[in-house]
Amino acid sequence: MQGHITIFTDHIRNIDYENVIYFYETSFCNHPDELEVYETARCCVIAYTDPERTVHTANQIRLYFPQMALLLITDVSQPVSDQHLVRITGVGRLRLLYWKENHSEEMLSEIQSLLYPEYPAKSPHIAFILSVYNEEERFSHVQKFAERLQKFIRSHLVEGSIYVIDDGSLDGTQLLLESLENSTSMVINRINRNASPLFKAQQLERNTRKAGTYLEGMRTIEADYYVFVDADDSFFIEDIAKMINVVRQGYYDVVIGTKDMTAENRSFVRSMVSFCKRQICRPFLPSGVIDSQTGLKIMSSVAVKRMFPHLKQELGLAVDLEMMFIAKRLQLRVLQIPVKCIDREGSHIEVWKDSVRFLRSLIDIWRLDRRVR
Known part of the structure; x- marks a missing residue:
């Protein structure tokens, strides 16, 4: 044989x-x-x-x-x-x-x-993972952002897919996502057209306050790079492209954005809460990172696979900070760059209530120090 x-x-x-x-x-x-x-x-x-x-x-x-x-x-x-x-x-x-x-x-x-190592490898595949929850009233933003991402993939990436993960919505979000998926043309000039869809909608059984969508994406989606980004069209394609170009160079494992100095339409209260969070969270963050809560981050598949076993769905919105703390403990190479952002009206974040939950989550994240190696 x-x-x-x-x-x-x-x-x-x-x-x-x-x-x-x-x-x-x-x-x-x-x-x-x-x-x-x-x-x-x-x-x-x-x-x-x-x-x-x-x-x-x-x-x-x-x-x-x-x-x-x-x-x-x-x-x-x-x-x-x-x-x-x-x-x-x-x-x-x-x-x-x-x-x-x-x-x-x-x-x-x-x-x-x-x-056959002498033959060039396939183009790296990039998965865009968008979290949504009860977005029926703001679905025009979700649809517009998905369309912009599709155009970007077709023109510049080719090997890319959009995964919209519904975090247990109770309104008509899932039906709107299914309609968007069915109306999306899958025709794209790919080497392997059957490997991954251009657009796919998934749904969690219950709301996890974003953490579950991250874990579901890491667990079920195969890609070379993972782009975790808010779905409400608050970020600019130019910034996403810049971050992708940086992480694909191979030096950094994680590239994350910070919007605290550039966000538009942000209320004074939310700005002050964000400032306080930055000060409290500083000991949990990798060197050079000042903000963990901006909803745009890109990771290599190696970073995702190393982080996944340590992540906890119960941390909800604090999952972003948890990821940065784990990255610090695992000594992953992390770069943070400023990105432009528009704070959309209708956000599901309850500033005071979620801030209290966030502070409680810091204790759980601190306990990770004993088991992350």
Whole structure:
């Protein structure tokens, strides 16, 4: 079986390897000592749910075949971390894939990259994640922003998708989103048109005060970069494009905006509350970051995967601060830049009540210090 793919798995994820890796012949191996099974393999896929077993198997394979290409399959529930990866020996190519059942084509793509590194990789995919809640009366803003993003994707990104996640709305928001999704033309000049939709609406069962929409996006959406942005057309495409260009250079893991010095139509009370929050939150923020609450941030897939296990849905609107605190603890590289913003009327933020909740959340975030490493 010359040139086949050998798979080491505990079968817990129930992956249909023969259909996923349909370009190649596959074989299964129970133990790395069974050399005859994989000695002629072009690469090995290691798909154990236990990260330690994954590392042990990889090192056993590399003991016999140091140049063997390896694809490690993991997931967000029990991830293979960078601390695991640095323990793997050998000189062969190595890739890590976070498995998601609805993105099975990614496995074949990663194998192709392992076997044919001389060919250019596909364009990085950018996911725009928009949170909405009870936006029926302000839906014109949501629709306008979605249309502007679509135009930007078609003209400048190509490999991009818009995901609008409804945070358990009680009005007609979901019906309006479904109508917008159905009326959106999916025709776009993409390399892989079936990989991701241009526009997709999702809905949570209950309101989570934004935190759940972030976690749902991280959990279910596969992308190279994630753009978390308010859906009410309050930010400018030019600023979003600038931030995307910065994060794609590869030096920063997270690029976030700050609107505190540039926001239009902001009330005096909200400005003062924002100022006080900045002072209180300063110890929780990475170096160079002064504002965590602006609703525009862009993260690499690596940053998302490292943050996700530590995020708590219960923190609600304080999830933005929680993300920055986790980024600080994980020593991610974070850059903050000023962005223009228009504070739209009809915001669901209740300044005083949400400020009290925010202060209470600081205690929960402080407790993260003991478990984020």
